Amino acid sequence: MLASFWQSFEQLPGLEQIGRAFWELASNGTLLRSTIASLFRVTVGFYLAALLAIPVGLALGRRPVVYHWVNPIIQFLRPISPLAWVPFAMLWFGIGEKSAIFIIFFASFFPILVPTVKAASGIHPMYFQVAANLQFGVWESLRLVILPATMPNILLALRVALGISWLVVVAAEMIAVKSGLGYLIIDARNALRMDYVVVAMVTIGIIGLLLDLAMTRLEHLESVRWKLEQK
Amino acid sequence: MNRNKICVDHVTVRYKNGRNRAWPWSRKNGSNGAGKAHALDGASTAILQDITLDIDAGEFVCILGHSGCGKSTLLKVIAGFIKPDEGAVLIDGQKVNGPQNDHVFVFQEGALFPWLTIIENVDLALRSIGNASERREKAQYYLELVALEGAGGHYPHMLSGGMRQRAEIARALAAQPDILMMDEPFSGLDYLTRLHMREEMLNLHAMLPDTTILFVTHDIDESLQMSNRLVILSESPARIKCCRQIDVPHPRTAVCPTLSEMRTQIYHHLGVHSAL
Numbered sequence: 001m002l003a004s005f006w007q008s009f010e011q012l013p014g015l016e017q018i019g020r021a022f023w024e025l026a027s028n029g030t031l032l033r034s035t036i037a038s039l040f041r042v043t044v045g046f047y048l049a050a051l052l053a054i055p056v057g058l059a060l061g062r063r064p065v066v067y068h069w070v071n072p073i074i075q076f077l078r079p080i081s082p083l084a085w086v087p088f089a090m091l092w093f094g095i096g097e098k099s100a101i102f103i104i105f106f107a108s109f110f111p112i113l114v115p116t117v118k119a120a121s122g123i124h125p126m127y128f129q130v131a132a133n134l135q136f137g138v139w140e141s142l143r144l145v146i147l148p149a150t151m152p153n154i155l156l157a158l159r160v161a162l163g164i165s166w167l168v169v170v171a172a173e174m175i176a177v178k179s180g181l182g183y184l185i186i187d188a189r190n191a192l193r194m195d196y197v198v199v200a201m202v203t204i205g206i207i208g209l210l211l212d213l214a215m216t217r218l219e220h221l222e223s224v225r226w227k228l229e230q231k
Numbered sequence: 232m233n234r235n236k237i238c239v240d241h242v243t244v245r246y247k248n249g250r251n252r253a254w255p256w257s258r259k260n261g262s263n264g265a266g267k268a269h270a271l272d273g274a275s276t277a278i279l280q281d282i283t284l285d286i287d288a289g290e291f292v293c294i295l296g297h298s299g300c301g302k303s304t305l306l307k308v309i310a311g312f313i314k315p316d317e318g319a320v321l322i323d324g325q326k327v328n329g330p331q332n333d334h335v336f337v338f339q340e341g342a343l344f345p346w347l348t349i350i351e352n353v354d355l356a357l358r359s360i361g362n363a364s365e366r367r368e369k370a371q372y373y374l375e376l377v378a379l380e381g382a383g384g385h386y387p388h389m390l391s392g393g394m395r396q397r398a399e400i401a402r403a404l405a406a407q408p409d410i411l412m413m414d415e416p417f418s419g420l421d422y423l424t425r426l427h428m429r430e431e432m433l434n435l436h437a438m439l440p441d442t443t444i445l446f447v448t449h450d451i452d453e454s455l456q457m458s459n460r461l462v463i464l465s466e467s468p469a470r471i472k473c474c475r476q477i478d479v480p481h482p483r484t485a486v487c488p489t490l491s492e493m494r495t496q497i498y499h500h501l502g503v504h505s506a507l
Contacts, residue, residue, distance in 0.1 A: 126342050129312055132330040134355055134406060144355065148346035226345045230388045 013195040021195035038180040042165045045104025053112035061120020082107035086175050099176040107168040108161035119153035152227035159215035166208050237286040241318035244279040277468035278304050291444045293454035294462045301469030302447040303414050310336045310412050335408040339415045341395050343387040349398045350383030356405035373401040393424035410443045451497050455490050456483050463500050
């Protein structure tokens with residue numbers, strides 16, 4: 001057993017070979033093209049999810065009666081892996097961009113929605129009493145109370161959701177499209193080019209790291225720092 | 232003296248057994264706060280029972296009572312946050328139907344918005360002023376009034392508890408209220424800061440003699456030192472046990488015989504007989 005394990009370990013391409021593969025993929029533009037294709041899908045799907053999940057989450061959080069009835073539906077849909085939607089995505093949108101974006105959207109929608117609802121419903125009622133006392137209108141309550149109070153939690157949720165969409169894009173591209181880093185991996189596997197597979201994996205890791213760093217920077221913005229410093 | 236006269240007319244407030252369930256089909260009744268524990272099987276128990284009270288403009292009234300007896304509830308009814316089940320509150324002859332910005336409430340714990348700086352918080356009460364520089368000036372004026380002129384750019388969490396409470400008073404005053412309602416505003420502060428705050432409250436009241444101040448507290452010395460009138464509430468349900476007029480001029484000292492006699496009486500009313 002140890003021998004077979006060693007054998008499988010030996011199948012990993014050497015550093016030198018990986019370096020050469022990286023140079024090949026980078027110089028012929030495949031790596032950049034694949035990365036851009038993947039990032040584009042993540043960006044569009046993620047933005048669509050955020051644009052829908054944040055307002056819906058805030059509304060549900062402030063309307064406990066509605067949330068009470070909608071929550072079971074959310075909790076029913078949430079545990080279904082976004083990849084389980086691949087057959088339907090392909091049926092509805094065919095093979096291509098839209099399917100992948102739809103899957104990314106699904107993957108990041110609930111991780112943004114649920115924390116947003118929690119954050120909005122957890123705002124201390126005292127702040128709303130202050131708002132009522134100072135005669136805030138609906139728009140002012142949203143701008144001066146609800147949004148700033150929930151922003152730190154929403155940013156955290158966005159950070160998690162972006163990580164998840166980056167995870168899912170690779171899987172989606174393996175099935176639903178013919179471009180991107182996920183497709184690069186599947187294509188390289190079919191050609192038995194394990195060095196290309198490693199290059200794609202490393203690229204995915206580095207970009208994931210950079211995305212997370214960017215989101216962490218957002219958490220240090222002036223408008224949300226109070227939450228960090230309060231404790 | 233009829234302007235801004237507060238008239239609390241036979242007000243009764245009961246607990247309601249709120250339902251706050253996570254799932255439509257779950258049968259568990261959630262409770263929304265400690266008070267709900269009094270209610271059994273959906274029955275409602277009174278928090279305030281038939282409270283009738285008249286307060287004139289410019290009075291400084293302290294509402295005293297045991298912790299949890301309903302003092303804050305009474306104040307919130309007057310502020311319009313809680314609708315009474317029976318009776319009504321009339322201010323200036325008008326029935327109170329909800330919070331208004333000329334009857335401002337100062338909360339027990341930090342109610343400054345933590346996401347805004349101190350001056351931005353004060354500015355919230357000045358939104359009706361269109362001119363930006365005039366607004367800025369006004370906000371700065373109210374900060375100076377509570378000796379916080381240097382702290383405008385800070386966030387609430389950077390300040391001490393006493394400074395935060397002062398900033399909140401500044402925000403309340405910036406709304407130019409006729410009535411200032413304070414719900415144990417100094418209870419979270421240390422003893423020395425509390426003494427300073429009492430002095431500052433008296434100075435402010437001397438500066439704004441037309442402003443009525445309703446001050447909920449369980450600190451008997453605090454109420455004796457500051458108020459014109461004491462209203463002592465009994466426990467569950469809260470009824471008015473007695474009222475006391477205090478005519479001793481300011482500054483008052485604790486050794487004043489009238490006050491120390493009154494102090495003993497109040498302690499007796501609140502059920503404390505030996506620890507004086």
